[in-house]
Amino acid sequence: MAQENGYKAGFTSKLQKAYSEIQKLRLQPARELLNAERKTQPDNAFVPYLDNYADLHYLLISEDKNAYKQLSRLEEERLDKMAKLPDNSPYKRFLQAEIRMHWAFAKLKFGNEISGSWEIIKAYKLLEENQKKFPKFLPTLKSLGLLHVLIGSIPENYTWITRMLGLKGSIQTGIQELRKVAEEEPVFRQEAELIDLLLHAYTLHLSPAQLARMRQLPEEQPDNLLYHFFATTIFLKENKGEEAAGFLAKAPSGSAYIPFPFLDYLRGEIKLQRGDYENAQESYLLFQRKYSGFNYIKDSNLKLFMCFWLDNKDQEATRFINKINAGGSTIVEADQSAQRFAEDFLAGKISPSNKILYKARYATDGGYLLQAMKIMDAVSENSFRSWPEKTEFNYRKARIFQKSGKINQSIPYYERTLTLSRKAAPGFGASAALQLGYICMDKKDKVKAAGYFKTAMSFKKHEYKNSIDNKARAALTLLGE
Incomplete structure (x- = not known):
């Protein structure tokens, strides 16, 4: 059936360019490249795969609920296209798994934890099967390595669930797999290296050499907004506010890039840490004006409260405590913490x-x-x-x-x-x-x-x-x- 439909998986130079543009958060030029390639190669599976990849980046950054509802309807259609690939193609299960993983991250971001978790399980099974069928096909290891690390770091009291579902995790194995891709697979090298660095930054422990590498990435690609964003967040996490401010100041901008209001939130964070309360307020307020998402609403109101409260302007601070209770979600830890602070403060516990x-x-x-x-x-x-x-x-x-x-x-x-x-x-x-x-x-x-x-x-x-x-x-x- 796959061969009758003539479906193929060819990562052409133009599509690789689109893939690179997506990773830089230059979604407009990426979509133009994809649309041009769609006309000449309507049966190339990499086109809907990259459509999906671009949609993931848009949804994670914009947190646009309407777009999420509309775009999520395309998942099955894109999976059906991947299913048309021949069974003897190593890209068939790999691209199916990639699309499921994209939607897993999107669903988890939008609070659909059960559906997102099932996507991860299905992706894992596809990748595991692909690895058995095509052991020399390195792209499989990019995503399988990520899942091996994530599953391997699940707390012990939850491991019975992964065992019951047949999910096996190993941090060492996962990191080795990611590094093998970064060293030997040129097309997916950049993504594999970034995943490795992010896993160490947020789940494991960054070494001085990895921190040095994170410094290099934005210098190597000054037009890569994603690199500047992650360098900023990682150096903030590593308690290096001035370095983070440097990456943020050099972040590229323009109509080719996706709007990214969260960068104003990060500017507010750096100024708050410096004790520059008045300028921090401006950044947080700018973030709130530009932003139409649902995460960090409570947290940014908490930070606005702090800008006044720590500056001994208690009366002005009070209205932001009331705003914490009034809106925003509690999906991320920062918003959960803000909600608890507001409840404790209003109860006189602080x-x-x-x-x-x-x-x-x-x-x-x-x-x-x-x-x-x-x-x-x-x-x-x-x-x-x-x-x-x-x-x-x-x-x-x-x-x-x-x-x-x-x-x-x-x-x-x-x-x-x-x-x-x-x-x-x-x-x-x-x-x-x-x-x-x-x-x-x-x-x-x-x-x-x-x-x-x-x-x-x-x-x-x-x-x-x-x-x-x-x-x-x-x-x-x-x-x-």
């Missing part, structure tokens, strides 16, 4: 003394460590009344010492955090245990490291449960546990 802790937190997040230490040196544990505040005081001190390279000075504060967190603030206890695990890992004390990672996972309900458990599980896997 005292003015918390301003010190938030100022120190934001300064630390941006890598302004001297400023953060100066803030914290003005107070002691006894300056705070509640157990959560005392716990956070010790955690903040520990983080500043750790980020300043004074590892041994951070340890007692992390241990004190662990002790106090049993009475309250389990999130800080879990975070402290995770960091102590990393410290012991760096010191080659595998037994102690494993103990701390297990302790991190033992904390029950808290706002960072999923991300901390994933990181701890990934670290335990690397330790052979």
Whole structure:
């Protein structure tokens, strides 16, 4: 049937150019290339595959609910086109799996977790089958490697689900597969390398060499907006606010690129961390004016609250607390955290003394460590009344010492955090245990490291449960546990 329809999979030079343009977030020129190729090659499976790839990038960035409803109807149609490829083509199952993975990420982004999870399971089965049928076909490993890492970092109390569904994960195997593609498969090299770096940044642990590589990518492709975006977010995550600001300042713009209001949110984050409250407000408000999505609404209102509250303009701050309750979703952790803060603040559970802790937190997040230490040196544990505040005081001190390279000075504060967190603030206890695990890992004390990672996972309900458990599980896997 496939051969009767004459369907084929040819990644022509023009289509490879479109693929590259999508990865740069230059969606308009990418679609022009795709439309031109569609006219001359209507039966080429790579055209609907790249249509789908472009749609994924648009949906993840725009969070356009109407477009999501309309575009999601095209999934089955595109899968049907992939099904027309001959059974002896290694691209048949690979492209079917790619389309399912694209929609898995889109559905998870839009809060359709069950449907998104089933897409991942179906994609995994297709990739596994393709790997058995065509073991030398390297593109399979790009996506299979990603899934192997994600499945391998699932917390232990959920692994029974993956076993029941026949999903096998291994962080080491997944990383090896991604690197094999990056080294030996020129077409998918860029995507495989970026996936590898992002997995280390957000699930595993970035090495100095990987951080250096992340610095190089935007320099190698100054017209690549996606590289500038990820460099900004990764360096923010690594507490290097000034470097992040540099990548953001050089980010390309223009009509060829997809509108990206989230970049204004990131500008606000950097200014808030610097303590530049007035300019931070402007960036967050600009983000809200341009943005029509649903994530980070609550969080940006929290940050606007902070811009006034930390500047001792409490009356102006109040209206943004009320806005947190009024709109936005709670899909991402940042919005969940904002919602909890608003509820606690309105219930009178957050005292003015918390301003010190938030100022120190934001300064630390941006890598302004001297400023953060100066803030914290003005107070002691006894300056705070509640157990959560005392716990956070010790955690903040520990983080500043750790980020300043004074590892041994951070340890007692992390241990004190662990002790106090049993009475309250389990999130800080879990975070402290995770960091102590990393410290012991760096010191080659595998037994102690494993103990701390297990302790991190033992904390029950808290706002960072999923991300901390994933990181701890990934670290335990690397330790052979």
